[in-house]
Amino acid sequence: MKRNSFLVAHVSSSLTSSGAGVTEVVYQLSRHQNLGSSLHVVVVGLVDDCWANESSQWSDIETIPFSTIGPKQFGYAKNLTRTLVELNPDLVHLHGAWMYPAKAVLDWHRVTKRPYIISVHGMLAPVALSYGSIKKRIVSYLYQDDVFLNASMMHSTSHQESVDIMTYGLDIPVVQIPNGVVVPKFVRNVEPELKKVITLGRVHKKKGLKNLLVAWSFLESSFPDWELEIIGPDDGGELQILKNLAMQMKLRRVVFSGAVFGDAKWYKYHSASIFVLPTLSDNFAITVAESLACAVPVISSKGAPWEGLNEFKCGKWVEVGEYPLRKGLEEMMQLSSTERLEMGFRGRRWMENSFSWSKIATHFEIVYRDTIIKSTQDV
Known part of the structure; x- marks a missing residue:
């Protein structure tokens, strides 16, 4: 671990292409935090059949993959909470909602009293909430509302997402940071013929x-x-x-x-x-x-x-x-x-x-440090 660094664990419900944009955000954010900050970053998340072909993408990041047991939409992973407790991060950055990793982070928090923040990745938008609404009501009752209420902070990528978080009824601090983007070196000078x-x-x-x-x-x-x-x-x-x-x-x-x-x-x-x-x-x-x-x-x-x-x-x-x-x-x-x-x-x-990822990673590092320091002062 880097000297005088905090250990941060990113927890995601998908580390493969099935996670689409969320997977890309977790990968780029953790990669740039490892490259350019004093943080020590570990990624913990669920994998599926795509992992065998895609795991090499994560070779430059310390990654702990978990296969799921039972219905994929729930995402249960045995020993996920225990792994987080043994990993002993100073802070967890949870990506997403409605699946078992959110409960695992809540259980870790209850054992360790350490803080976590949540990136909801659009999952509290009214349109998103309308899909699978019965499942979401059940999960909310069982654990998801507690996951939200015990978070130290929510992360939004835009003003509208901040509004969605407040509309859902969460009275929790919200930090607004956009996602980053990789800017390719190649730039074309003409349009394609077609x-x-x-x-x-x-x-x-x-x-x-x-x-x-x-x-x-x-x-x-x-x-x-x-x-x-x-x-x-x-x-x-x-x-x-x-x-x-x-x-x-x-x-x-x-x-x-x-x-x-x-x-x-x-x-x-x-x-x-x-x-x-x-x-x-x-x-x-x-x-x-x-x-x-x-x-x-x-x-x-x-x-x-x-x-x-x-x-x-x-x-x-x-x-x-x-x-x-x-x-x-x-x-x-x-x-x-x-x-x-x-x-x-x-x-x-x-x-x-x-929208450079290096700037986004630096912004998150400041948020992480402030959250960790505040949590120790509140104890």
């Missing part, structure tokens, strides 16, 4: 992809040299629903691609002329930040907190729904390639200046 609108992420009904398909159905015939690509893994059977809808509307230039990772993901971003996020609800949407980092202009619905797209003139922030999405796409598709490239360059500069 003009493409892409969206990337879990294919889930909360992502608003039906609105996107309906919007595209009004545009396809007017823009014969453009293609729409929907990239990401199926979540809950939504992919087949979207494919059926595309067939019913007789869409000819819509491509459904599977999940992509690593270099393949960055290639997809660089292949796009426009990135679109039609989401009904997202606390941050790291795919927007990644697109901008690749100098790709973005259209995002107001289901995600990206009002800076308008402020920094690197895209459009539109109301949720098919019609605003259609108008935003039409306006940006009518621009020249040079105009879209200029928008993308402005977005990349914004990401470089405001």
